[in-house]
Amino acid sequence: MMMNRKELFGWGLGALVVAALAVLPLWLQSDYVLSLLISVLMYSVLATAWALFSGPTRYVSLATVAFFGLGAYTTAVLSESLPWPAVLGVALVLGAVLALLVGLATLRLSGVYFVIFSFGLAELTKQLVTWWEVNITKEIGRYVFVEITQQHIYWQLLALLALVLGLRALINRTRLGLALRVIGEDETVAVHVGINTTRAKVLLFALSAVFMTVTGAVMAPRWTYIDPSIAFAPVISFQTLIMALLGGAGALFGPLLGAVPLVLLFEYLSAHFPNHFSILLGLVFMVIVYLVPRGLASLVQRRRSTR
């Protein structure tokens, strides 16, 4: 495939930014800023991975935390017995397998039915893990004591982000990207132009899920203690979705435009207005919805197109 100069420039710039971000913690002294960056990165990866599938196909998924939690649990169970890369590898495989199963099961669902199905699925996963821990292992919480520092987590998340963004950019250029957009517009048309919608959807769903799972695995060491309510907290799914939608799930950098400011906003509000956090957050949300109709990405695009 040929790349024109502009695209080459884009890739080059992207690589540069990633490199700059990668050396940041070496120079950065504050643990706190680092941990804030970790949060930013975590949601950036999750939202971008979410949009990888849901952006073009418009299937809104609330299953994010099912995969994220699966990853976290993989770490919790295996981190003492396997080397770290192997743990991530296992998480990746598990995520892919679960996603393939789910993807194949949900093919007939669309619209809000898919949304709530995916939510139910995450809750079911949580319930089953809970039951298993309570009745089989007889320990509900698990401790993760591994030698992974914050910096490692940061680098790993950054790598994931670079990967998922690069992958999304690549897919957009390929036939698969076109197929997904056609599916998003009209699935009947999609099959009649010869698109194997099942394969495209399941493939992308699995790809997106793999990123979520690995993110969960990478994040687990930050908490030491993991139980199903922590690892499978539905709020993670909702925040991911809100960030992607607010930023604009259709654009490559849309999810980032949602995730970065929102994580910072959460942080700012909970730090400065701990007792009125909810109210202010809600108001900010509503203001954004009313003033920025098509996601933050549209603002940037509009600016660009009027220039």
Next chain:
Amino acid sequence: MNFLDVLLAGATLGGLYGLVAMGLTLQYGVARIMNLSYGEFLIAPAFLAYVLVTGLGWSPLAVLLLALPLGFAVQWGVYQLLLTPLVRRTGAGPQLEVDSILATFGLLFVVQGVMLVIFGGNYHSYDYLSVPVNILGSTVAANRLLVLVAALVLGVGLYLLMTRTRMGTVVRAVAVAPRFAPLVGIQVRQTAALAFGLGGALVACSGVLVSMFLPFSAAMGTLFAMKALIVVIMGGVGNLMGCLVAGLLLGFAETLVASFVDPGLTLAVNYALFLVVLLVRPTGLFGRAAR
């Protein structure tokens, strides 16, 4: 444990699930607003009941009389003030789904935040009609029975209203094709606001009823909203009978599992049942085409 016990417990619990979901199915089914703040509007009337009952000595049934119109008015206002701009802007197209999710998500936080400021994060509970009622040798709490009765009456009544009357048909017409409804003289915005308000009245009603026997806190709204979503989708969007049937099914499943298998699996079985229903019927028990 005898079978009638299981049946009664399942029915009261299922009635609760169904009742809690009815308002949402109207709101989403007709006004096409995925109201994520739904649960907060269940908890707020519960607090109202708490204050009036423990503070002023009202009877919760009297609170109900106040909460119904109030719930209607509040949600009607929410639709008119907050949601119509979105409906206008998006022309009720697919973007409305996204915008309404975001806006009601914001509203959720605002309402919850206000309740937290006023009532704190504590659990609240009071005692009302917590007396045994004997039915063919099985006992059930009067307040829970009341919920079942309310669910049956409201569910069946509204279902008949929606399917057997002209007004019901009008409401459903707005639900299926808001763009074309004016062609037959239907005022879309008013009808949608009406349905939204009606949903508000229903959720207020369930909030007051729930406060009679479930301890609640300001943070608990989302739990109810999520449960309601499951029931709405399982029953088929916009279908009140679906709500009732799905609620009862979940209630029975939960009680059966708790009695005969393992109470630890109740919620797992509930979700599994929900997923299986969707896999077999992708638009819910009573649903028509997905949109």
Next chain:
Amino acid sequence: MLEVRNVSVRYGQHEALHGVSLDVAPGEIVVMLGANGAGKSSFLKALGGMVKAEPGARATLGGADLMQLPAHRIVEAGLALVPEGRGVFGDLTVRENLQLGAHPARARAGEAQMRERVFQLFPKLAQRLNQAVRTMSGGEQQMVAVGRALMSQPEILLLDEPSLGLSPLMCKELFAALARIRSLGVGVLLVEQNARQSLAIADRGYLIETGRLVGAGSARDLQNDPAVRRAYLGAAAVH
């Protein structure tokens, strides 16, 4: 009497209709001819309240100015529209669609009678009362759309390509029915590509091109006008 003056419609930058004026009297069939994209549908939609006309437009019917009315009041004032693409309530049944057609207060009184008329016109509908309209064939849905509009007992009936998708037999029956509807004193404004058949039953006609009225006349004159024959009646008609 429907008197329309100076209707313009704009989609963003693009003005699709420029100051169109025309009249439809009770008991007459008026046909509107024009190439695709000429703005016929936009005109009907503006009258029916589905798109907003530019300021300055007027459309009086029985003393009311339709342009000042909110969309849902227009049908109450006596104007019914069968829009392009039918606009039926797909998830509702045939019965419910017809019932909704009679939703305006003006239509309540004679509802049962009107229903019988519609069934005479489209017997298929009587057989399929409980079928969801979404699951019907294209032509069947067209019948529902026309039937629903009739149910509101309009003074003026606007039809946007009602014969689209109807079989030749149904098409003939539809035009015959329109002739009968006219005899009830209803004014019919018809947008049709099937110029031959529509001019055959019409009283008058208008020609529209790129958003402007460019001609008008009695149906007979139009039928015989060579330019019209060439553009709208086609070579096939000249044998």
Next chain:
Amino acid sequence: QEAPKSVRIGWAIAKTGPNAGGTATTVTPNYQMWVKEINDAGGLMLKAHGKRVPIEVVEYDDRSSSEEAVRATERLITQDKVDFVLPPWGTANNLAVGPTYEKHKYPLLAATSVTDKAPDLAKRWKHAFFFLGTGTQYAEALVGYLEEARKAGKIGDRIAMVNIADGFGVELSNAARKAAARHGFTLVYDKSYPIGTQDMTPILNEVKGKGADVFVAFSYPPDTVMITDQARVIGFNPKVMFTGVGTQFPMYKAKFGAAAEGIMGPGGVDFDSPAIKDYFARHKAFSGQEPDRFASTVQYAALQVLQQSIERVGKIDREAVTQEIRSGSFDTILGPLKLENQLFNNLWWVGQWQSGEFYAVAPSNKKGAKPAVLPKPAWK
């Protein structure tokens, strides 16, 4: 060396989310009251500087999320540079922030976390202190008490037990299971139920049919209330009824009043102690609500430990303060308090509602313990 303008104390607790309920009952009022009392007295006495220095608070909302709790703690320590950090509510969150405290060598005074891992964790984390005991301690105390009752011929040897499928419930039921076996009791029912269960009737009906004299529920506040309520409705009245967190809450008292008579739960207070009476009065006056009768007193006592340690060291020297907490003896509302291996063991394990108050009944040999009412009287 110049005296600091203030002692900065930070906390990141759940003001929203699922943990907000527990936090609002047990944690927030105590933190706030403690600060207010100290500041009203002019501040903490720092001997090294020879003056009282007021407390300045930095507070965050962790939104009931471990990730937020960890980050907020990091922010308090590294950005706000607070002198001490007070932990969030609940076992899971205390464990989640543990490593951060340890890394920065800040003392962690965990007063709302119950875990059998506490002794191990205390070895791993030199700066962590566990005030609320281990699951085994509660279970042993309860079963030990039951054994006495059995010996006295008051109850049989059948126990029915349920627990919530969450940290607290699982820890305690695991411990109770072992304790029951050790003391020769039979568990005729032993099941867990998930968080969010909205009806306890099936479980209670089932348990009722098992003919157990003892019913133990390691439950959370909403289910504790539901279990009590529904047991009353179906007329299930075991000789011993023990319910979990929430039994000790003021809300429970308000709702059940006299009907609670004879119900047991973890915790309890010695109402004959003037210090406790005084604490209750102050708490009520300060926050408008009574404290809970389980972790609240311990929470407050832990704060007293911190206060006294700082004042004894006389300056902001965390290492010294930590050392003092580890080895000192303190005078608290619970009486003299001394930690052993970073653990506080001298707790009330079992309490019981008796004529409108939740008295401590076990350990029965501890000063201030009330004799338990057995069997539980009929429902009112």
Next chain:
Amino acid sequence: MSALLELKGVTRRFGGLVAVNGLSLSVQAGEVVGLLGPNGSGKTTAMNLVSGALPCNGGEIVFDGRRISGLASHQIARLGVARTFQLVRVLGGMSCLENVEAGLAFRPQGLHGRAARERAQQLLERVGLGTQAVLPAGELTYIDQKRLELARALALAPRLLLLDEWLAGLNPTELQQGIALIRSLSADGLTLLLVEHVMDAVHALCTRCVVMNAGTKIADGPTREVLSDPQVIRAYLGEDENDAQAEAAHA
């Protein structure tokens, strides 16, 4: 010579309604066959069965010697069967070019990138949309959307093209253009099965017609013969114009 498309006793039910009832027909390569019938007689359903949008309840469909009933739509499309829809379905949020590129990309030896763009432009020009290439498809008029749909179908380089009332709603001038376009497609060797109610078009295009009524085939043969079959006239075409008017006058 064997048929390119063959339906053998194909049946499709919706609940109690048998929409297509034991339908058998064949289309030879290069033919233009009209599928006619009253409204609701099952034509669109038959098209849906061929294109795989609906599964058959009975019978089998053979395309180019290969059984395609039971295959998924996308497989059938890739074998060389393209279609348009009675109610147009364009990808409203995408440009005309992208709509056609969607057709080009997923056929065997699909095109992507620059080659696809060029080919798409050619196809748009062929259906008369050359100047609207960059417009979002949702903004086209109904008729232009139909054209776009045809271009998208052609992009698949099909051997059999199914057109469902593609000529409906055209005025005579446009109709003539449309007929000419379809003729040229046929001349290029494309086989066509078209559902049409516009008799002028049927006369002009179809060498052979199949007429359905209530799900069954009632006539099959050369166009002129079929259209003068009394059964077809009674069910589908109606009596002569004057008779119809006379009837209306009576009523």
